[in-house]
Amino acid sequence: MIELIDKKKLPRHVAIIMDGNGRWAKERGRDRLFGHQHGVISVREMVEGCAEIGVEYLTLYAFSTENWNRPESEVQGLMELLISTIRKEAETLHKNGVRLYVIGDFASLPQVCIDELEEAMNITAGNTKLNLILALSYSSKWEITEAVKKIAQQVQNNTLAIDDIKEETIKQNLATANFPDPELMIRTSGEHRISNFLLYQLAYAELYFTHTHWPDFRKENLYEALLNYQNRERRFGKISEQLK
Numbered sequence: 141m142i143e144l145i146d147k148k149k150l151p152r153h154v155a156i157i158m159d160g161n162g163r164w165a166k167e168r169g170r171d172r173l174f175g176h177q178h179g180v181i182s183v184r185e186m187v188e189g190c191a192e193i194g195v196e197y198l199t200l201y202a203f204s205t206e207n208w209n210r211p212e213s214e215v216q217g218l219m220e221l222l223i224s225t226i227r228k229e230a231e232t233l234h235k236n237g238v239r240l241y242v243i244g245d246f247a248s249l250p251q252v253c254i255d256e257l258e259e260a261m262n263i264t265a266g267n268t269k270l271n272l273i274l275a276l277s278y279s280s281k282w283e284i285t286e287a288v289k290k291i292a293q294q295v296q297n298n299t300l301a302i303d304d305i306k307e308e309t310i311k312q313n314l315a316t317a318n319f320p321d322p323e324l325m326i327r328t329s330g331e332h333r334i335s336n337f338l339l340y341q342l343a344y345a346e347l348y349f350t351h352t353h354w355p356d357f358r359k360e361n362l363y364e365a366l367l368n369y370q371n372r373e374r375r376f377g378k379i380s381e382q383l384k
């Protein structure tokens with residue numbers, strides 16, 4: 141299927157809501173963490189797949205602000221999985237030219253997690269092949285609230301006039317200031333929701349939903365999503381004829 145993809149019409153930025161780990165595990169009579177562990181294999185596949193094909197930015201929704209409300213054992217298991225995965229994979233990411241970023245309420249993460257992520261971000265800081273952005277303790281409403289606070293602070297300090305607040309000002313104060321907006325958002329496991337993920341940045345993104353659970357999501361599934369994206373007409377509010 142990869143040969144059908146037009147490399148000149150790739151999205152620069154793909155964002156993914158990795159859903160269905162719990163259901164995948166339940167279908168196998170296992171606990172939810174078993175699903176998350178298998179989800180890591182899919183994460184690796186997507187990082188490889190995006191780097192190979194030439195997608196420049198990949199954002200993964202790994203842990204939402206709301207996920208803190210899950211049972212303590214699951215939250216702890218997810219944090220441990222994150223720490224061990226970053227520890228194991230940082231060197232491989234680096235060798236493959238991947239640069240790691242985190243968006244979200246970084247300070248709310250356990251200190252070991254912060255240390256591990258900071259180290260991996262430092263090691264990979266010079267890489268340019270693929271930008272891998274992990275949304276951790278992230279929610280769009282949190283991010284927009286933070287942006288409003290930052291902008292209000294600038295107004296209060298007299299470094300920004302109210303009339304100078306433009307769309308660009310909002311963009312520059314979001315956690316994603318340095319990244320282009322995603323052109324394609326994928327959600328696995330059948331739910332048709334955005335779930336507080338990149339609400340501002342997805343304004344014109346194509347949304348792709350699949351029933352495949354995240355632990356079953358492989359490169360072929362990514363190619364299918366990319367092909368589906370390439371067969372859509374992106375009009376940005378214009379009419380078909382204006383695009384020709």
Ligand code: FPP
Pocket residue numbers: 158159160161162163164172176177179180183200201202203204207221222225226274329
């Ligand atoms: C959603 O499935 C998945 C999560 C909340 C966690 C995703 C985490 C990983 C794939 C592993 C760690 C990631 C990295 C980047 C190393 P769910 O639990 O909501 O599934 P359900 O809807 O079927 O219950």
